[in-house]
Amino acid sequence: MAFLIRNTQTRYGWIAILLHWLIGLLFIGQIALGLAMVRVTSQRTAFELIQLHKSLGFLLLGLVALRLGWRLANGTPNLPAGTGLLERRAAPAAHFALYALQLLLPLTGWALVSASVLEIPTMPFDLFVMPNLPVAVSDAGEAWWRAAHACLAYAAVVLVTIHVLAALRHHFRLGDTVLTRMILPSRQRDDTEPE
Ligand code: HEM
Numbered sequence: 293m294a295f296l297i298r299n300t301q302t303r304y305g306w307i308a309i310l311l312h313w314l315i316g317l318l319f320i321g322q323i324a325l326g327l328a329m330v331r332v333t334s335q336r337t338a339f340e341l342i343q344l345h346k347s348l349g350f351l352l353l354g355l356v357a358l359r360l361g362w363r364l365a366n367g368t369p370n371l372p373a374g375t376g377l378l379e380r381r382a383a384p385a386a387h388f389a390l391y392a393l394q395l396l397l398p399l400t401g402w403a404l405v406s407a408s409v410l411e412i413p414t415m416p417f418d419l420f421v422m423p424n425l426p427v428a429v430s431d432a433g434e435a436w437w438r439a440a441h442a443c444l445a446y447a448a449v450v451l452v453t454i455h456v457l458a459a460l461r462h463h464f465r466l467g468d469t470v471l472t473r474m475i476l477p478s479r480q481r482d483d484t485e486p487e
Contacts, residue, residue, distance in 0.1 A: 296477040299369060301367075302369050303477050308362060322345065325344065325345050326345055329342055343415075347416045350398065350416040352397075353399070383458070399425075400444060401441050402414075403425050403427050403437040403440075403441075406426075406427050407437050411429070
């Protein structure tokens with residue numbers, strides 16, 4: 293089969309597949325790192341983990357922007373013909389919420405460090421100094437952005453769990469191509485609705 297770069301009405305191409313798994317793994321790793329680093333007792337280790345967390349957060353922000361651009365330029369395959377009405381409505385809403393979280397999490401993290409009175413510079417992967425966002429610098433402001441960042445992270449845990457369970461249900465219960473078509477373009481058979 294031809295090397296599929298772009299999505300079609302029935303298949304995901306390689307760019308969408310690679311971005312999906314790269315961002316998915318980084319995103320889950322970033323949540324785990326965030327939860328671990330705020331619980332570490334050694335201040336030095338916590339500091340180093342937070343610098344890594346900030347770098348990965350900016351990497352994710354760039355990758356998600358790329359992915360959204362690719363998605364808007366490409367569209368996505370149709371759902372399999374047997375998909376129920378409820379899921380037809382819920383799936384796009386859940387995907388929209390996942391994209392929103394992938395943008396809002398790094399942005400609130402960025403706002404949180406920008407609001408900090410400690411004014412520790414953010415240097416993604418030690419390459420350059422990232423400018424701060426224009427937010428008020430105060431303890432109260434930092435606390436607000438920290439709470440927003442944490443709430444969004446917990447919402448992301450819930451949504452990612454639902455997303456994974458839905459994909460597994462498609463594969464093991466419904467036996468359709470929703471999961472496999474996000475793994476290999478050549479593993480896809482055409483069980484989507486006709487346009
Ligand atoms: C997709 C990207 C991101 C995810 C999924 C994420 C996730 C998390 C999580 C789960 C926590 C722990 C929350 C808690 O339990 O208190 C956290 C904390 C934190 N995040 Fe992020 N984050 C992301 C991006 C960023 C970015 C881009 C920055 C900064 C530039 C950042 C800065 C921080 C800081 C400083 C903390 C520690 C807050 C504290 O001291 O309590 N995060 N993040």
